[in-house]
Amino acid sequence: MIVLGVALLAACTLIGVYLGDLLGVALGVKANVGGVGIAMILLIVARLWLSRRGSLTKGVQFGVEFWAGMYIPIVVAMAAQQNVVAAVSGGPIVIIAATGSLVLCFGAVALLSRIGRRDPGSPEVEHGGSVIGGQADPIVGAPPAIPAARRG
Amino acid sequence: MKFGHDVWHGIEHVFVEQSLVAAFAVVGALILVSNLAAKRFTKGRVHGSAIAIVLGLALAYLGGLYTGGKKGIADIPALAGIGLMGGAMLRDFAIVATAFEVDVTEARRAGLIGVLALALGTIIPFLVGTLTAVAFGYHDAVSITTIGAGAITYIVGPVTGAAIGADSTVMALSIATGVTKAVMVMVGTPLVAKLIGLDNPRSAMAYGGLMGTVSGVAGGLAATDPKLVPYGALTATFHTGIGCLVGPSIFYLTVRALVG
Numbered sequence: 480m481i482v483l484g485v486a487l488l489a490a491c492t493l494i495g496v497y498l499g500d501l502l503g504v505a506l507g508v509k510a511n512v513g514g515v516g517i518a519m520i521l522l523i524v525a526r527l528w529l530s531r532r533g534s535l536t537k538g539v540q541f542g543v544e545f546w547a548g549m550y551i552p553i554v555v556a557m558a559a560q561q562n563v564v565a566a567v568s569g570g571p572i573v574i575i576a577a578t579g580s581l582v583l584c585f586g587a588v589a590l591l592s593r594i595g596r597r598d599p600g601s602p603e604v605e606h607g608g609s610v611i612g613g614q615a616d617p618i619v620g621a622p623p624a625i626p627a628a629r630r631g
Numbered sequence: 632m633k634f635g636h637d638v639w640h641g642i643e644h645v646f647v648e649q650s651l652v653a654a655f656a657v658v659g660a661l662i663l664v665s666n667l668a669a670k671r672f673t674k675g676r677v678h679g680s681a682i683a684i685v686l687g688l689a690l691a692y693l694g695g696l697y698t699g700g701k702k703g704i705a706d707i708p709a710l711a712g713i714g715l716m717g718g719a720m721l722r723d724f725a726i727v728a729t730a731f732e733v734d735v736t737e738a739r740r741a742g743l744i745g746v747l748a749l750a751l752g753t754i755i756p757f758l759v760g761t762l763t764a765v766a767f768g769y770h771d772a773v774s775i776t777t778i779g780a781g782a783i784t785y786i787v788g789p790v791t792g793a794a795i796g797a798d799s800t801v802m803a804l805s806i807a808t809g810v811t812k813a814v815m816v817m818v819g820t821p822l823v824a825k826l827i828g829l830d831n832p833r834s835a836m837a838y839g840g841l842m843g844t845v846s847g848v849a850g851g852l853a854a855t856d857p858k859l860v861p862y863g864a865l866t867a868t869f870h871t872g873i874g875c876l877v878g879p880s881i882f883y884l885t886v887r888a889l890v891g
Contacts, residue, residue, distance in 0.1 A: 492727045503872065509790055512872030515723045515845070519730035519865055523738075526731055546728035550860060551680045552658045553725045554853045556717025557846055558687030558817060559658075560705040564695030565803075566811040572804060576763040576782045577811040580756035581819060584841040587751050589827040591744055591841070592834030604832055607732025608858025612680075 484542020491521040548613045643709050650712030658716065661686055681821045681854035688814060726849065726868070729861040737832040738862060744833060745866040748840025753874050756782040756843070757882055760808060772887035774801045778808060779886070780878040784844040785809025787874035794879035813847035820851030829855060832862040839863030843870030 492515075499514020506512060522543070529535040566573075646653040665686060666679035691703025700706030705714030715721065760782030764775045777797040781788030781804065788805030791797075797805070820829070820838075828834050835852065839862065842848050848867040852860045 488724065488728055488731075492724055495727065496723070499872065503875075506876050508872065508875045509794065510786065510872055510875035512876065513869040514872075515726055515868035516865055518723075518727045519733070519861065519868070522727055522730045523733050523735060527735065540731075543728050543731045546725050547731055549721075550725040550729055550849075551683075551853045551857065552655075552662060553717055553721050554849050555661060555680070555683045555687045556654060556658050556713045557722055558684045558717070558850055559661075559690045559694070559713050560703040560717050561688060561691045561814060561846070562695060562701045562810050563688050563692040563703060563814060565701070565807050566814045567692065572763055572767045572778070573807045573811050575766075576756075576760045576778065576808045577815055579759040579763065580782045581812060581815050581842075583755050583759060584752060585819075585823055585827050587748070587755060587841050588829060588834060588838045591748055591751075591837035592828040592831075594744060601734050601737065603732075603734040604737060604858050607729070607734070607861065608856065610732050611729050611860050612857035 480536075481538045481542040481545075483536075484539035484544075485546070486542075487525060487539065488522065488543050488546060491525060492518045494518065495521055544610050547611050550611050551613055646709035647711070650710075651715050652712070654710070654712030654716040657710065657713065678821060678854055678856075680857070684817055684850050684854050688817065722846075722849065726845075726860075726864045729864060732858075733861045733865070734832065738836070738865060741833040741836040741862070745836040745840050748837040749843075749866060749869055749873060750840075752841035752843045752870060753783055753877060755841075756812070757878075761886060769801075770890065772883065772890050773797050775890065776878065776883045776886045777801050777805045779882065780874065781805030781808035782812065783809070783874040783878065784871050785813060786871050787878050790875045791878035791883070795883050809844065813844040813850075816842050816844060816847030817850030817854065820847075821854045824855045829859070832859065835859035835862035836866050839866035840870060843867055843874065845871065 495516070495518020496511060496514035498517050499511040502512040503510050526535065529539065662679065662683045665683035669677050669679040669682050694704030694707055694710075695701070698706040702714055704710050705717070757779040760779035761775050763782075764778040769775050769778065773795050774797060776795060777788060777792035778801060780791035785806050786809070788809050789802055792802045792805055824830065827838075829838055838852075839848050842851065845864070845867050848863050849860070852863045
């Protein structure tokens with residue numbers, strides 16, 4: 480059932496955010512520490528567990544993947560409500576601090592991504608891209624086991 | 632004249648009443664236009680989502696000018712649903728959903744790089760922020776730390792500032808730094824992605840930890856390559872918490888020891 484997938488996603492999110500709040504309190508921080516990250520790990524574990532038990536149905540998968548596919552539209556809506564006026568009118572101190580840290584961090588990404596060997600990329604990663612990219616059709620050459628759920 | 636006014640009023644009424652549904656329609660239209668523009672004018676070299684995000688930011692700017700509010704276009708009553716659709720609740724819900732597509736072995740292999748990236752991604756922006764603050768004539772530890780924390784993310788800035796008692800102008804400066812960084816990450820990432828090797832899960836995890844700001848990373852990766860989203864998000868979501876942890880404590884104490 481599709482709603483079970485949505486409920487699974489909701490449960491993982493709620494538990495993760497709750498644990499993130501607890502972690503924040505435990506560390507004495509007035510913020511949620513990694514709640515969304517914990518929720519993501521919970522969802523990954525739940526998926527592995529369900530597929531091992533053979534109870535990862537098309538409906539459950541569709542319920543989660545629908546929201547993964549809504550990711551980009553939600554991000555566009557997020558962009559449309561940023562306080563861009565404040566960002567643009569911040570003055571030199573804001574521009575310099577933001578640009579400086581951005582350039583150095585991009586440089587650090589370049590360095591870190593050269594550590595270790597390069598990944599050739601797996602079909603699972605590519606499949607994830609098509610789901611999150613909001614494509615409803617199976618990509619050519621994708622493993623046949625997964626795209627069956629595309630149409631929910 | 633009267634009739635035209637009624638029609639307009641009626642449409643506005645529907646948009647206000649059905650705010651989230653209206654947001655789905657508006658954002659869908661925006662993405663449709665962006666995808667067409669990407670195909671027609673850039674021959675697919677620029678991602679449609681990158682154009683959509685930049686358009687979104689442009690609308691946020693216009694909305695901010697028009698209403699004088701802080702929530703971009705969502706401050707216009709008929710478009711308030713954008714605020715719900717792109718707010719933290721649904722944003723986090725969708726980010727968690729992307730984890731369903733994570734290749735576990737890839738994520739595990741890059742775990743150490745993610746941790747290293749988180750450490751660097753907290754220290755580098757803080758250093759840049761504090762040095763900028765000092766260069767612009769701030770001498771007290773509280774202001775320097777608050778502005779430095781703002782360069783980490785726009786949440787770490789005010790949380791740190793509130794904890795150590797910064798005044799409101801410095802807080803505003805700190806938030807503005809964080810917001811500017813987030814906007815620059817969204818727009819800049821697709822431009823430099825090739826240059827910094829951002830094309831696989833490993834570098835996406837490094838990127839998430841280094842850039843930190845969840846909205847920046849979410850937007851930047853969506854505009855670059857959707858397959859990288861869950862890996863970047865996985866590390867980025869720990870970034871703000873860690874920043875809030877070290878900002879008012881280790882970082883503040885260090886700055887205070889240095890400037891007296």
